[in-house]
Amino acid sequence: xTDLMKQSPLGTWVGHLKKxxxxxxxxxxxxxxxxxxxxxxxxxxxxxxxxxxxKGVGTVYTTTVVYYKGExxxxxxxxxxxxxxxxxxxxxDIDPLQVKIGMRVKxxxxxxxxxxxxxxxxxxxxxxx
Amino acid sequence: MSMLKRGSIAxxxxxxxxxxxxxxxxxxxxxxxxxxxxxLDDCGLMLKDVDGLYAAATQVRMGPMQxxxxxxxxxKVFDGTQIGGSSFMTHVAHAQMAIQLxxxxxxxxxxxxxxxxxxxxxxxxxxxxxxxxxxxxILPISAYAMAAxxxxxxxxxxxxxxxxxxxxxxxxxxxxxxxxxxxxxxIEQALNARMVSYPFTVRDCCLVVDGGGAxxxxxxxxxxxxxxxxxxxxxxxxxxxxxHISSMPDxxxxxxxVSGPLAFRMADLQPKDVTMLxxxxxFTINPILFLEDLGFCPxxxxxxxxxxxxxxxxxxxxxxxxxxxxxYCHPGMYGLLVMIEAIRQVRGxxxxxxxxxxxxxxAHGNGGVLSSQCTVIFGxxxxx
Numbered sequence: 182x183t184d185l186m187k188q189s190p191l192g193t194w195v196g197h198l199k200k201x202x203x204x205x206x207x208x209x210x211x212x213x214x215x216x217x218x219x220x221x222x223x224x225x226x227x228x229x230x231x232x233x234x235x236k237g238v239g240t241v242y243t244t245t246v247v248y249y250k251g252e253x254x255x256x257x258x259x260x261x262x263x264x265x266x267x268x269x270x271x272x273x274d275i276d277p278l279q280v281k282i283g284m285r286v287k288x289x290x291x292x293x294x295x296x297x298x299x300x301x302x303x304x305x306x307x308x309x310x
Numbered sequence: 311m312s313m314l315k316r317g318s319i320a321x322x323x324x325x326x327x328x329x330x331x332x333x334x335x336x337x338x339x340x341x342x343x344x345x346x347x348x349x350l351d352d353c354g355l356m357l358k359d360v361d362g363l364y365a366a367a368t369q370v371r372m373g374p375m376q377x378x379x380x381x382x383x384x385x386k387v388f389d390g391t392q393i394g395g396s397s398f399m400t401h402v403a404h405a406q407m408a409i410q411l412x413x414x415x416x417x418x419x420x421x422x423x424x425x426x427x428x429x430x431x432x433x434x435x436x437x438x439x440x441x442x443x444x445x446x447x448i449l450p451i452s453a454y455a456m457a458a459x460x461x462x463x464x465x466x467x468x469x470x471x472x473x474x475x476x477x478x479x480x481x482x483x484x485x486x487x488x489x490x491x492x493x494x495x496x497i498e499q500a501l502n503a504r505m506v507s508y509p510f511t512v513r514d515c516c517l518v519v520d521g522g523g524a525x526x527x528x529x530x531x532x533x534x535x536x537x538x539x540x541x542x543x544x545x546x547x548x549x550x551x552x553x554h555i556s557s558m559p560d561x562x563x564x565x566x567x568v569s570g571p572l573a574f575r576m577a578d579l580q581p582k583d584v585t586m587l588x589x590x591x592x593f594t595i596n597p598i599l600f601l602e603d604l605g606f607c608p609x610x611x612x613x614x615x616x617x618x619x620x621x622x623x624x625x626x627x628x629x630x631x632x633x634x635x636x637x638y639c640h641p642g643m644y645g646l647l648v649m650i651e652a653i654r655q656v657r658g659x660x661x662x663x664x665x666x667x668x669x670x671x672x673a674h675g676n677g678g679v680l681s682s683q684c685t686v687i688f689g690x691x692x693x694x
Contacts, residue, residue: 191440217441217556243460243561245452246508257447257507259456259556269442269556278508282463291444300444 183220183228190218193232198299201290203235205266216266237288238263238306246277256280260303274304316576317694319409320533320540323353323526324653329639330490331426332520338369339380341422341522346381349524354537355416360526362387362408362417364401367522368434368642369423377420387414393550394677395590398525398646399684403546405527415528422522423641430518434642442556448507451515451593453555453679455507458595460561462509464610467598469509471613473500475594476513476636478622483633485623485663490517491637514594516640523646525653541656542694544579544670545687547572555679562610565683566603566674573672573685574605581605584687585668587627588652590644590676591634597621600674601629604685628665631655645675649686656690669693 183190190206197204207214208222209229215222222230239262246254256277260270272280273289286303293299325348327341342365350357363385365373374388387408391400398419405417425433436449447453461467477497483489495513503511533540547569552558574580581604589597598612606627607615615621621629632638632651639647652671654660669692675684 243456243463245447245455245459246505247446247448247452248505248507249446249448255446257445257452257456259561267556269445269447271445282460297444298440300440 323349325349327522329521338422342420345524362414366397393682396675396677396684399675420524454593467613472594479634479636483637489633489638516635521641545573545577548684569685570604
């Protein structure tokens, strides 16, 4: 049971990120993983929710490159994590146009700064399984 | 939707407000009111006849309230459902419920936007999403771009196929005196235009202009007594699949695969019966996805279906004859204008771009990031 008077779903998630962990939730009524973090599980409406930490390995589901004026092109991608949930992210340490659908990627936590909370990004996983 | 009766209501009035770039300080409600009076003039009804009012806009949080105040009317029924660009198709469904139940007799659906004048950022500010905003997608463009990229990967759709959609829209626009774009466009120009969010160049993206519109609906019985030939509502289907692109179940399948069959079932029609399609083309991938999901070609074949000018003037299927959101007008929530073109085609009012014997026209609305999908099928008296 999530007690919203004490802890929010986003707050818990960010707490994990501060430890360089990518957390997600599973509804223990139907054993389905879900993302983004919620106080109530989707479909079941259940509050039987368990937090888990992802291994941080996934596959690019789709990708785009955004062009802001006066800035280097920036990747935006959807990542399917091996645990069975999907999230928006960015694949770094590679030419953004070379990020390909089906590419294996691994977690790297962006530390954030004064304005931004830490957030998860990915890098090419190379030969990782 | 099963309680909605095929042909129980009809569109009797339809009009755009001024389009393009309106005078400084024009308000979205100015445009709604202007379009409302034009649509009433179109059918010969008066403001005092209006007892149902439906409105939505990104710049006006409480649409029906603001428009009612502006016009100084007190509608008996009102609704401001806001699900993005397809809101107005949903308003048609809600107006049909109200008219069938006798809650109101004459319903107006209105929209206005000054997004070109005030800037898109001011007209449609994005909500912060801690799970998406840090990655700086250009929304909504990047969401549709990622759907296109997945479709290209999965089905072999190409950037040339996307460009075909833009070129077809431009060729139709050149036949529409009200269209914003006045110059021809080639496939090469579309492909070589400024990249915005890969695979989309600026030519894969809709216009950013001011504009609005209104339609007037009433019972089939009353519609027969008015100035213009009634355009009957034969079928409606609507669905929501997500709000944020991260939560879209399959980026290559839209809710049109749900809303389309619902609308066709109510209309007792099939895709082969449709003479003309008005598809919400905020981006070039949209008509490709909707042609597939609405049953006009198999899943995955949309790119090849539109190739070779197939949806351009003289092609095998008339799609977006106004020039669409890509070349005619896109004020931010384009759904009302999507319906107005379909209505005019059924009336036979489209001049150089008129589709011959257009008895059935399908208008498909899209909202958010492929999130809300609503299909309305309109028909002439011959279809009753």
